[in-house]
Amino acid sequence: MAVTAPPASTSSMDRWFALSARGSTYGREIRGGFVTFFTMAYIVVLNPLIIGTAKDMNGNFIGGTTDVVKAITMVTAATALVAGLMTILMGVIGRFPVAVAAGLGLNGFVAFTLAPQMTWADAMGLVVLEGVLILLLVLTGFRSAVFHAVPEQLKYAIGVGIGLFITIIGLVDSGLVRPGPVLVTFGPAGALAGWPIFTFCFGLILTIILVVKKVRGAILIGIIGTAVVAIIIESVAKVGPKFGADGAVNPVGWGLNVPKVPDQIVATPDLGLLGQFNLFGSFQVIGVIAALLAIFSLMLSDFFDTMGTAFGLAGEAELLDENGDIPHFESILVVDSIAAVAGGAASVSSNTSYIESASGIGEGARTGIASIITGLLFLVAMFISPLVTVIPYEAATPALIVVGFLMMTQIRHIDFMNYEIGIPAFLTIALMPFTYSITNGIGAGFVTWVIIQIAVGKAKSINWLMWVVSIAFVIYFAIDPIQGVLGLG
Numbered sequence: 299m300a301v302t303a304p305p306a307s308t309s310s311m312d313r314w315f316a317l318s319a320r321g322s323t324y325g326r327e328i329r330g331g332f333v334t335f336f337t338m339a340y341i342v343v344l345n346p347l348i349i350g351t352a353k354d355m356n357g358n359f360i361g362g363t364t365d366v367v368k369a370i371t372m373v374t375a376a377t378a379l380v381a382g383l384m385t386i387l388m389g390v391i392g393r394f395p396v397a398v399a400a401g402l403g404l405n406g407f408v409a410f411t412l413a414p415q416m417t418w419a420d421a422m423g424l425v426v427l428e429g430v431l432i433l434l435l436v437l438t439g440f441r442s443a444v445f446h447a448v449p450e451q452l453k454y455a456i457g458v459g460i461g462l463f464i465t466i467i468g469l470v471d472s473g474l475v476r477p478g479p480v481l482v483t484f485g486p487a488g489a490l491a492g493w494p495i496f497t498f499c500f501g502l503i504l505t506i507i508l509v510v511k512k513v514r515g516a517i518l519i520g521i522i523g524t525a526v527v528a529i530i531i532e533s534v535a536k537v538g539p540k541f542g543a544d545g546a547v548n549p550v551g552w553g554l555n556v557p558k559v560p561d562q563i564v565a566t567p568d569l570g571l572l573g574q575f576n577l578f579g580s581f582q583v584i585g586v587i588a589a590l591l592a593i594f595s596l597m598l599s600d601f602f603d604t605m606g607t608a609f610g611l612a613g614e615a616e617l618l619d620e621n622g623d624i625p626h627f628e629s630i631l632v633v634d635s636i637a638a639v640a641g642g643a644a645s646v647s648s649n650t651s652y653i654e655s656a657s658g659i660g661e662g663a664r665t666g667i668a669s670i671i672t673g674l675l676f677l678v679a680m681f682i683s684p685l686v687t688v689i690p691y692e693a694a695t696p697a698l699i700v701v702g703f704l705m706m707t708q709i710r711h712i713d714f715m716n717y718e719i720g721i722p723a724f725l726t727i728a729l730m731p732f733t734y735s736i737t738n739g740i741g742a743g744f745v746t747w748v749i750i751q752i753a754v755g756k757a758k759s760i761n762w763l764m765w766v767v768s769i770a771f772v773i774y775f776a777i778d779p780i781q782g783v784l785g786l787g
Contacts, residue, residue: 315393316625320617320664327395330663331671334397336515338654340697341381342679343521345400346373347694348467349647352409355583360418360645361571367555368568375567375680376644382676384637384649389669392630396611396655397672398637402701403460404600405647406467407736412580412592418645420579424589425642427577428596433635436628447763452743454711455723457603459730459739461705466731468698471691472498473540473553492550493537494692497528501696509700514657517697524693528557553691560684567680571645591774594767595737600648604634607651615659718754722747741771 308318317324349360350370359369381399388398412421434440469475473495490499505520513519531537532552540551581589608631612624619625634651641649658668709727714720726743730736748768751760 315665315667317665317667322662322664324667326662327665327667328671330395330658330661331668332675333514333661334395334652334655334658334663334668335672335675336518337657338397338399338518338652339515339675339679340518340521341399341402341652342374342378342676343518343689344402344694344697345377345405345646346370347471347689347691348405348409349373349377349400349645352413354413354418354421355416358418360413361574362418370555371684372568372571373646375569376571377646378676378680379567379569380637380640380644380646380649382673382680384633384640385669385673385676387636387673388630388633388651389666389673391626391666392633392669393626393666394608394611394617394624394630395615395659395663395665395668396608396630396651397658397669398634398649398651399676400641400647401600401603401650403457403464403705403736404596404650406460406464407595408647410467411735411737415588416580416583417576419574419576420583422575422642422645422647423577424580424592425596425648426575426639427642428593428600429635429638429640429642429648431593432597432600432638433632436631436635447761447767448744449719449747451712451719451723452726452747454708455726455743456736456740457705457708458712458723459727460736461702461708462727462731463702463734463736463739464698464705465702466734468695468702471553471698472695473692474498493531493535494528494540494550494552494690497524497531497690498692498695500524500527501693502699505696505700509704514661517700520700521689521694521697524696525557525689528552528690528693529559529688532557555688555690557688557690557693560688562684564681565684573643574645575642587770587773591737591741591770594770595740596648600634600638600650604631604651607653607655611653611655611659614656615664617664718750719747722750737774741774744768745771745775 312318317327347370350373351359351366353359358364359366361369361372363369377400381397384398388394388396408421408425412424466475473492474490490496501520501524504523505517508516508520537556538548538551539556540548540553542548580592584592608624608627612618617625624630630651637649641647655663655669658672712720712723714724722743725746726739728739729742730739733739744764745768748760748764751757
């Protein structure tokens with residue numbers, strides 16, 4: 299749909315959002331905003347179950363608490379707050395129908411790679427620094443240079459690897475895959491036993507069917523529907539938790555929350571996580587090189603996700619101009635960068651643009667008005683945070699598996715018959731889940747790609763930035779022997 303000049307009689311709001319020019323109406327924008335919210339509202343449930351259940355180097359949950367329910371509740375409120383404010387800002391400034399929330403994959407990296415090495419405040423400080431650096435890259439125009447430095451197919455490999463990383467987290471947290479006598483085993487004692495495993499399998503099948511049938515809000519419906527089943531099972535079978543208060547272990551118990559209806563549904567949001575970040579604490583804990591590489595890893599995922607998402611959505615909405623450019627693209631990137639900073643400052647991980655916004659576009663959304671509606675709905679969600687304590691791991695982790703699949707679909711862009719790119723892409727994809735580290739996967743892919751280019755006589759074609767980054771990764775991987783040689787170990 300080509301963008302046309304608005305009639306002279308249109309209102310200033312119509313002109314600002316190009317409502318008539320983009321062939322839309324207020325009704326379509328409102329409807330699209332609702333659809334986008336219900337398609338991606340699962341993040342209000344899922345992000346707390348990732349960020350809120352991981353521990354830092356001191357064994358504390360986020361916010362310095364030892365109470366996992368309190369941590370989850372705080373992350374829920376902050377997740378909804380930041381998503382609401384940043385999505386509204388995207389609507390007003392970016393004037394684009396894309397919603398913003400805590401990025402899946404990025405939150406896993408923060409929770410399972412960064413936090414165990416430092417305090418939560420240190421980890422969130424890295425997220426803030428990453429957002430600030432991306433904002434500077436946008437403002438200086440350097441972002442496009444970095445974007446072009448990484449081979450395109452390696453960018454897709456990063457997305458695929460993160461998808462597999464999310465999948466293995468879901469499989470482990472659900473209890474379907476557990477440590478075994480060889481490497482891993484299938485369920486408790488090598489069998490699918492217990493009501494929680496049944497609940498997970500039910501939820502996975504339900505969510506898959508909904509996604510295949512392209513039901514709007516499939517992931518959210520899957521989480522809620524499976525949680526209802528879990529509540530019914532618990533009320534009848536009295537399964538109980540996997541780990542009791544007395545330290546007893548029930549191998550067929552619920553992995554996290556025991557699914558019971560809370561005493562209250564609506565509550566004042568606990569925003570105690572806001573501002574709990576330490577900008578440079580991680581540099582002292584893990585060292586300057588490791589901290590810089592962690593920031594780079596965060597930047598890379600955030601960086602390319604946003605640009606790919608924006609182009610994909612603009613193409614679907616037919617908003618690209620005659621030169622293939624997105625209207626207000628720099629404004630979109632600026633807001634997305636601010637969202638990364640806000641996510642770290644609120645301790646919910648980097649916030650980024652969501653491809654699920656395509657559902658709202660499919661419903662007719664073409665302007666930032668839809669994003670404003672979606673953002674307002676996220677703000678309402680802040681006040682129902684107690685509901686998240688109803689959701690057990692077994693009801694939420696099917697969503698991780700399905701989201702992992704959706705990210706895995708990017709593998710179609712990689713030419714594995716071309717070994718020069720196929721091998722680095724394969725190592726990027728494989729090492730993320732197998733080493734439980736996004737950083738390791740990215741580093742292995744980059745270093746291998748540079749080595750292969752040198753071996754086949756294409757060293758001159760390597761972008762200087764790839765040289766710098768790959769050398770930094772070599773130092774990162776060899777940090778222990780280097781410290782030993784220097785007497786710093």
